[in-house]
Structures are given as C-alpha cells and as structure tokens.
Amino acid sequence: MSETTHDRAAAGDRPPPDGDLSPAELAARHGLTVSGARPSLLDYIRQLWGRRHFILAFSRAKLTAQYSQAKLGQLWQVFTPLLNAFVYFLIFGLLLGGRGNMEMDEYVPFLVIGVFVFTFTHSSVMSGVKSISGNLGLVRALHFPRASLPISFSLQQLQQLLYSMIILVVVLAAFQHFPTWSWFLVIPALLLQLLFNTGLAMIFARLGSKTPDLAQLMPFVLRTWMYGSGVMFPLDYMVRERAGGPQWLADVLMANPASVYMELVRFALIDGPRYESLSGHFWLLGIGWALLFAVGGFVYFWKAEERYGRG
Template sequence: MATSTAPPRPLPPDLTAYALAHGLTVSGARPGLRQYVHQLWSRRHFVAAFATARLTAQYSGARLGQLWQVLTPLLNAAVYYFVFGELMHTKDDVSDFVPFLVTGVFVWSFTQSTLMAGARAISGNLGLVRALHFPRAALPVSYALQQLQQLLISLGVLAAVLVCCGQLPRPSWLLVVPALALQTLFNTGVALVLARLAARTPDLAQLLPFLLRTWMYTSGVMWSVAQLVRGDSVPGVVRVLLECNPAAVYIALVRYALIDSYGTAQLPAHVWALAAAWALVAGAGGFVHFWRAEERYGRG
C-alpha cells in the first residue's frame, strides 16, 4: 500500500507574532518587576520554612547544637577583649567596654553572616535552581531571614550580658527594633547583590571573608569611631567615610539604645537618616540588581 508523506509545514515568517498569537512565552523569561514582587510574596511561606529549616540544621552535627549560635559571637568577643582591650588598651578610652564590645560583635556578626550566606545562595543551590521554577530572590531573602532568626535568639544572651554588666533595661532599648529592621533591609539588599555576583563568579565567596574582615576593622567593632574622629589627626574625607560607614551606623544605633554611657555625642550627625538611606538604597537597589539577571541564574 502506497503511503503519502505530506511536505513539512513551513514555519511562520514571524515567530514572535506566532508565539504571541498562540499564548506561548519564553521558558524562564524574566517577569516584570511588579509581577516578580508578587511572585516572591506568594512564596513567603516557602521562604520562612526554608529559613527555619536551615537554622535548625545548621549545627545539627555539633554536640552542643544550637548553642553555637550564641557561643560563636561570645568567643569572638572574648578574643577581641584580650587582644584589643588588654593588649592594646582600647578599653581605657571607652566607658563600659565589655557591653560596648559585645554589642558591636553581635551586631557586626549579623551583617557578616548574612552577606556570607547570601554570596552562596545561588551558587550553593544550583540543583534547586535548575530543577524548580520560582523567583530566585527567594533564596538570598530566606538566607537573610535565617540570620535574622539567629540574631533574635542571640539577643537574649546579649541582654543577659548587659544586665550582668550593670546595664538595666530602659525605654531606649525599644530603639533596637527600628535599628535592626533597617539593618536587616540593608543586609538583605547587599546579600542580593553578592548572590548575583557570586552566581557568575564563584571565587567571590573565597575572597569575601578578607573583604569583610577589613570592613569590620574600619567599623568600630572593637574601638570607638567617635573617639577617633574627634581629633584633628584624621583627614576630613576619612572622618566622613568612617562616620557614614553603614556597619558603623547600625552598630552605633544599637549601642545608643542599650548602653547608658553611649550618648548622642558619640553618634554620627543625622544618624537615623543615614541608617534609613543606607537601608533604602541597598534594599531597593539590591533587589532590582538581582532581578535584572533572573533568567541567567543556574545556566552555563
């Protein structure tokens, strides 16, 4: 029996018009910014559950388990106290040096851990990125939420240390809430930027610890920025850079809220405006920067 083969149907000359006419879209195409925000919000329960699961599993292999969430910054504070407070006599220039140091270490650790985790959010989850379709921003945002949860656990230990050092609770402690909220927005924005950069250049995750260590030493974690910039030995440009350093700004706000002897004279000028500006620029700018590469994550 003879069979007839029909000639192949020619492709339409305008494939774009053909796709639009039949409701076809590019797989993995980047949605509009507004739609992207809506998609991310619709997956907020996944973000929260993912962050909580990672926090629970973070120290599951250690004998002390979740205690390392607070032991790590406390041990760091002890080392810094010995090196900077005792050997370099930094404590002689700072009132209530132990509360000053412990508060700085806890607040800085929040920024440091968020940025380190954000840098690995995409490159460390390539299997998940390639297997499922979801807004990729959910990963760095969930990592930032995980670090916030860890900080909230650590705040109880910080409060206990402050009380033991004579810093009793007072109404100004409530200022910690807006200060940490602004810091969280700032950290999340920078984590989004690092997630995009590290997704293309994985070696950034190896370089980042050195960059963060340098940033820590210029942020007044172990020494007072206010004491340094008060003299004439610091050039004006350096003084502005030190006072406007976002990490130093958030550390100063939390110290002002929690420590009696840390007054307004030790705060940079317009400190709340600085904190809000850094949070807005980093948060919005980092989100848009990450969204612009949405269709490229997990490819190549």
C-alpha cells in the same frame, strides 16, 4: 463569477495556517511565552509575596540544619559570636588598650553589641554570595523567584541574631545596663539593618552566581570592613587620639553602614556618658543606607533573573 469572488474573499479573511507562521508568530497565536523569561518588576514582587511561606520555612530549615552535626547544636548560634567577642576583648580591650576612656562596664557591652551586629551583616553577605551558586540543584529543578534565596538567608541570619540577643541582655544586666524605654529603638534599628543586609546579599548573590571564587575573597574584604567600622574600639578615639588622624576621616568611617547600625543599637541599649545622646543624622543615614541597598540591590538582582542557574 460573483460567488467565486466571494469565496476567495472569505478565504482571504481566514487566518493563515500554523505551518505558514514564524515561531514567534506561532507562539503569540497560542499564548506561549519564553520559558524562564524575566517577569516585570511588579510581577516579580507579586511572585515573591506568593512565595513568602516558602521563604520563611526555608530560612528556618537552614537555621536548624546549620549546627545539626555539632553536639551542642543550636547553642553554637550564641557561642560563636560570644567567643569572638571574648577574643577581641583580650586583644583590643586588654592588650592594645583600644577602649579609649571607656570604663569596663561600658566597653564590654560596647564590644559585644558591635560583634553581634556586625556578624549579622557579615553572615548575610557570605550567605548571599553562595545563595545561588551553592543551591544550583534547587535553582535548576524548580521555578520560583530566585530572590527568595538571598532573602531567606538574610532572614536566617536575623533569627540567629535574635538568639544572640538573649545572651546580650544577660551581658548588659551583668554590667548594670538595665531595660529602659530606649531599648525599643533596637527594633527599628535592626529592621533597617535587615533591609540593608538583604539588598547587599542580593547584590553579592548575583555577583557570586557567575564568580564562585568571590566566596573565597569576601572574608578578607569583610574583615577589613570590620576593622574600619569600630567593632572593637571607638572610631573617634582610634583615628584622632591614637593615629593622629583628622576629624573628617573619623566622620567618614562613622558614616559607613556597619558603623551606623552598630551605633544605633549601642545608643538604644547602653547607659553611659558616650551614649547620653545621638545625633539624628545617624537615623537618617540608617534609613538612607537601607533604602538605597534594598531597592538598588533588588533591582540589580532582578535584572539577571533569567540567567541564574544557566551556563
């Protein structure tokens, strides 16, 4: 009798067979996890770091392929923003008198810097909107952290901006603005803008993944943002002297991220009475906008990681 009881006790200590378990218990027993499940935030950051070589290679490949069908090829990376600057110069600098009291040797660099820097943000947002919806084949075929795509596209736009900077240096020299120590301030300014652009691109990547029509709407939104950021004209002059608006409105417009990063780069590169000094709050705003959108945009994108490419 005792032997039988012992056998039953021993049998009771054995784990139940697989057939008696629920699917969740069976998966837990064999160490299985949900396919495509969202990793923790720290694991996600580790995965992105592990894909850093892919991110850089993908951004370079996209940059090379962008104008591969054009006869002038990569030269369009420089010609496109430069031609935009020329058109804005004709309209706002000559026809509409939007340069205020700035002399031509100050206004032309002011305008070119504004166009180049805003194009960096504009292109990052537009690339971000389509980064998921425009690469569904890649998203569905391979397993990788989806944030790699908007980050890659932001890096692609940074590389394109750096090509444009070559022409910008020529323009500055042509209008008697030569290198000084302040030019090194361009590096932190563009790094802050890169963080801001990447966060913004990730926000719109998530929105665009479910609403592809957003790519058709964003050019109008970005154009409005451009006119309100002082790309072609000094905001304080246009708001206060031309429109008769209050000072607080000019201050609010100057505090928007696009305007902040343009002013930081202009201060670093332009010699003139307008840019002899720059209030320190511009740097604080630049850092604040960069951290807010980089962190907030990353978390916002990560929260939908398991839904990209489905449905």
